Amino acid sequence: MRTGRRAAAVVCGAVALAVPLVVGGGAAARAAGSCNVTTGPYQRQVEQFLGRPADGVQSAADCQAIQAFQARHGITPTAGYAGSLTWQTMSTMLAQRAAGTNPNKDGKCPVDLGRIACVDLTRQLSWVQDGATLKYGPVPVRTGKDGTETRTGLKRIYYRSVDHWSTIYDVSMPYAQFFDGGIAFHSVEKSMWNPPGSGGCVNMRPADAKAYWNLLAKGDDVYVYGRKPGT
Numbered sequence: 001m002r003t004g005r006r007a008a009a010v011v012c013g014a015v016a017l018a019v020p021l022v023v024g025g026g027a028a029a030r031a032a033g034s035c036n037v038t039t040g041p042y043q044r045q046v047e048q049f050l051g052r053p054a055d056g057v058q059s060a061a062d063c064q065a066i067q068a069f070q071a072r073h074g075i076t077p078t079a080g081y082a083g084s085l086t087w088q089t090m091s092t093m094l095a096q097r098a099a100g101t102n103p104n105k106d107g108k109c110p111v112d113l114g115r116i117a118c119v120d121l122t123r124q125l126s127w128v129q130d131g132a133t134l135k136y137g138p139v140p141v142r143t144g145k146d147g148t149e150t151r152t153g154l155k156r157i158y159y160r161s162v163d164h165w166s167t168i169y170d171v172s173m174p175y176a177q178f179f180d181g182g183i184a185f186h187s188v189e190k191s192m193w194n195p196p197g198s199g200g201c202v203n204m205r206p207a208d209a210k211a212y213w214n215l216l217a218k219g220d221d222v223y224v225y226g227r228k229p230g231t
Helices: 022-036 042-049 060-073 084-099 208-213
Strands: 115-118 125-129 133-140 153-154 159-166 171-180 183-185 202-204 221-225
Touching: 042 060, 060 084, 060 133, 084 133, 125 208, 133 208, 153 171, 153 208, 171 208, 171 221, 202 208
Parallel strands: 115 221, 183 202
Antiparallel strands: 115 125, 125 133, 153 221, 159 171, 171 183
């Protein structure tokens, strides 16, 4: 056990945290030698997303732009190919943007329970509502990968640990708020679009995890619904 930290056995977040975040242009530059010049099955869609000329044909400039996107979000192989995983990631981003400031437009997250944290696995989005009032978000999240999916249903925050440490995986889980066994909201230092996903936890950017910590309390409801793409 580590001094100054409340250690607890948890079952999420470990595999995801074991993979380092690849950021910046350096990674794309290093991968440039292995650029895939083949036109991918989602070439035109990927070009449109990246603001490239959407001719549906791979070019050296297309490849470099795709590589940079892949490197930024830890998508491997980082070869600049417009494949299914790259387009799936972009599609999720587009769905998140479309949510705008009314993420619960479809009414799938119950708003008659008081303060509640909603988690939409399909769009990889979360937000906090108090009745019909949106209190925070929506923000992108990173949920459980195939085989360790974040479980759906109505949950409740039962334990909070601001400086949490997982003794199982020996990783930090700042601003951890547990709501379903070992599944918690917590901060990670990586892209929210880094595949394949977490070990079950709802990963958040540091600022968002801190905001959730300040907004939520033990006993508050959490509602998880939908299905993460690729699971």
